[in-house]
Amino acid sequence: MSSRIAATAASSYAMLLVDSDPHTSALLVERIAARGHRAAVVPPTAEALRQRLRFERFDVVILDFHPDRPGELDACRLARSDAGGAPIIVLAAPDEPMRQVEAFRVATGAIDEIVRKPVAGDALFRLVARLIAQRESDDRAGMYASLLSDGSLSWIDSGGKGPQLSEQAILFTDIRRSTELAASVPLPEWFQAINRSLSDQGTIVRHAGGSIVKFTGDGLLAAFRGRGRSHLALRCGLALQNLDRTSPYRETLRIGVGIAEGLVMSGLLGEPGRQQYDVIGATVHLAARLCSIANEGEIVATPKLVRAAAVTRARAQATRAVNLRGFPAPIECVSF
């Protein structure tokens, strides 16, 4: 288990100094401590660095580069892979040493900033503060991005256009007996089980070429666009069915799948400033209703989608007509 000696206050950082010279490192540590930061020193050997980074986390790694020991730069590679994304700064004398370090940076990408010796005043500490703030900002942006659906991200990437009409295949999944399970399984356990299932489902959807529009609590809504969308959606449904039949949690957690294809409108929904990407239309409602009638491990789809999908290895049951809430006439559907 790793322990983080990182800063408890915003202006106090944990710094790892990589230096083969005990005198320079001791003096740097003294200066770092004088600024209210915490510092640890490690020689630039793979073993020592790996050992240190195995048990501790640092906000920044600083390597004091000595041109007569160029091989020490390799420590930056290890720091890049093992230091948990901490920024890496190298101190180097001007001229050839700076060029050496710059060439290493370009070749490996293992250095974030190079500081020219002699370092004046607070320059090093200002740089450390800036890099750490940047990293925190990047981490936050990454967390925000993880909260967005595939559809939202692609909408942002496409330049944030207005709502669009398009033909799409819509796939819903839903955990069967979820109300019963939520009442009988401890909530933390239930929460974990749902996440595990949704994570597995998400992987399958992406692998099948679909995008997740949103997670619906105990299921998901996925969309498939472009040519072959019906084929991809049905294959995705079959892969989800296989997951349902083989997953280690199949004894307690089973899913049903509904798929339909047709015209949908996609775009941002909600109040200004707090919107989410979504898809709407009768096709979406139809897929949701088909999902709602699917039994454990069952796929229910429209005959139109099944014909377009042309998945020969799938064995469909006979077409039947069902009454679905919100639809005035019986709807034909096919089960797998």
Added chain:
Amino acid sequence: MELDARYSAEDISRIIDQALVYQCACPAQVATTLLELRDLFDYQVKCGEADDTNARVHDAIAAATLEAHARMERCLDEVLEIEGWDRKTLTMPAQLRKRPTKSL
């Protein structure tokens, strides 16, 4: 005009590398100034070649740079001598390495 350098770029880097985190960064400051003077000299050479109408301006810069560079090299000689550096290896004396830093 050509700049006659007695301290190579490698010598200067070595001095700066050692002086960074020690109490006495004075040799490093002199060495840094030498590098800057060399940059200035290189600049005026290139600039002079590109524009003949400013030849007198560049001659003036070159002359002053050469003079300053020679003077700062002698200054570095003196500083290293006073501090007791090993002139062959350009290594900082042990007693200076034990003093606390003020350069960072």
